[in-house]
Amino acid sequence: MKVIRLLGIRETPLSVDEVLAAVGDHTAGGTTLFVGTVRDHDHGRPVSLLSYSAHPTAEDAMRRVAEKVAADHSLTALAVVHRVGDLRLGDIAVIVAVAAPHRGEAFEASRRLIDDVKSEVPIWKHQVFADGSAEWVGSCD
Template sequence: MDVIRLLGIRDTPLSVDEVLTSVGDREAGGTTLFVGTVRDHDHGRSVTDLSYSAHPTAERELRRVAEKVAADFPLRALSAVHRVGDLRVGDIAVIVAVASAHRAEAFEASRRLIDDLKREVPIWKQQVFADGSSEWVGACE
């Protein structure tokens, strides 16, 4: 059985149900789910628009990150999807889910998965602020 169940960079809306279902496992005693959404502010500034872009290698890097997490923790299942394109406040930008025999490993692996994804997978966001200014924020900060 492959621990990595679902990975993707998508330009369509993400489904919490799809990701949660993908990590379902009868031997899992703990399942964690993280849903990252577009918020209406950043660093005290009002955000009006947001767009994500991904490098062509992003899916390959996402798999590398997922494989490392799967190798470092005793997991039953792992899934991660990230959205690209134009998003609105409240839209889901990223979902990660992890299932393990015990909750401690599920929490720790889930935290590591989202942190490594944000740090290492080449996905960038452009934020437009209410004052008309904008900034690019890189996942590889």
Template structure:
């Protein structure tokens, strides 16, 4: 069975239960899950609207990132999903989960997965602030 169990970029709400279920594995002694949510403040400014957009190659790049993490760590199962479209405060924007034989490996692999996803997968964040200012944030 492939260790990459779930990869997706969706315009619908994300499910922690779905992602956690995807990485269930009896060979794993440690499973980590990271949930990124829309917060009300960024850089000291109040956020009123946030929207994510993805390049057509984003899922392909997400797979490349996941394959690299799976190759570099003893991953038994891995999942990553990212939301696109308009999100409200508190909405889940991204979920990653990794299962490994030991907890330390799971933490390290999960950290690498979310960091590489944010820096390498072409997903952009547009945020609007209460003062009317707006900004695009590079790769998320």
């Protein structure tokens, strides 16, 4: 059975329903879902504009991360999608879902998956603050 059911980097809006459907499985006793959204502040400063960019190898790196998480945990299914381009406040930037026979394994693998995507996949966030200053951040938040 294929554990990695959905994986991608997209310029179009992400769908929670699509991701949940991808990991749906009758053998799973627990399914976790993490949805990362664009917030109106960072480090106590108001954010007015946000954009994500990805290196051409980002999807390959995302696949390696997903394969490692799948190999290290007893999972039924997993999915991870990340958005690139200009996003507005409240837009979904990243979705991670994991299904496993038991809830503990699903929670553990889901946390590891989002943390590893943030630290290992070359996706950068450019945020512009209300005062006009800007910064680049190393991966998804």
